[in-house]
Amino acid sequence: MEPKFDEFLDSSSISKNVSFLQSDGLLHQPSQVLPAYEHLSESRTAMEELTPGEWNSLNLYRARYNQEQQARQALDMLAASKDSPSYGFRVNNYRHCLQCATMLYQDGADEETIVCGLFHDLGFIVCPDNHGEFSATLLANYISEKNLWMLRHHALFLDHHASGNLLLDTNARESYRGHPYFEYTADWVARYDQTAIQTQHETAPLEFFEPMVYRVFTRLSKGVKLHY
Ligand SMILES: [Fe+2]
Numbered sequence: 001m002e003p004k005f006d007e008f009l010d011s012s013s014i015s016k017n018v019s020f021l022q023s024d025g026l027l028h029q030p031s032q033v034l035p036a037y038e039h040l041s042e043s044r045t046a047m048e049e050l051t052p053g054e055w056n057s058l059n060l061y062r063a064r065y066n067q068e069q070q071a072r073q074a075l076d077m078l079a080a081s082k083d084s085p086s087y088g089f090r091v092n093n094y095r096h097c098l099q100c101a102t103m104l105y106q107d108g109a110d111e112e113t114i115v116c117g118l119f120h121d122l123g124f125i126v127c128p129d130n131h132g133e134f135s136a137t138l139l140a141n142y143i144s145e146k147n148l149w150m151l152r153h154h155a156l157f158l159d160h161h162a163s164g165n166l167l168l169d170t171n172a173r174e175s176y177r178g179h180p181y182f183e184y185t186a187d188w189v190a191r192y193d194q195t196a197i198q199t200q201h202e203t204a205p206l207e208f209f210e211p212m213v214y215r216v217f218t219r220l221s222k223g224v225k226l227h228y
């Protein structure tokens, strides 16, 4: 547990003497991705001040920026949990994700499905009650309907394998029986999710999956905005 955990929860401890960040220089740092890009003038203080020309160039460069950075930053999010503690399992969530992806790779799964395995629990700690939605939303525009449905529902299907956990309804998945992706999701969870808790299972490093992640994230986006 973080040594300051209790302090953080005590709102009366909020300091009245904040040391506000000064300009950190990043505004003027040349971008590796966009060498020709000129950053906006510092005189802009709100987005509504930007001209159509400025928006045009932002739109143009955002697309190029995302090409390189979307996969990179998703990988970095996962990598940030590399050394995080487990709450009880012998592997932490990071290792669980890698192990799941490794199992899929070893079984000859396609790249997209391996990437789904890699990120299926990205939100498990920071967004526990909706972590299926978290990963589904992350990948929605780059994966099949089948994998999207699987990501969304995998947590509920996993409950089927936790009969010893009396807090869960192991039959919750039955409300989806007959759905076209029911069997796929049930099989995926049974083979690659509930089993990815092993200390001795060989597990590929994150770097191994990086090219696959880049290839999935640079697919043409479906452009779907899920919750609008
Ligand atoms: Fe999960």
Ligand SMILES: [Fe+2]
Pocket (backbone or CB within 6 Å): 096, 120, 121, 193
């Ligand atoms: Fe999982």
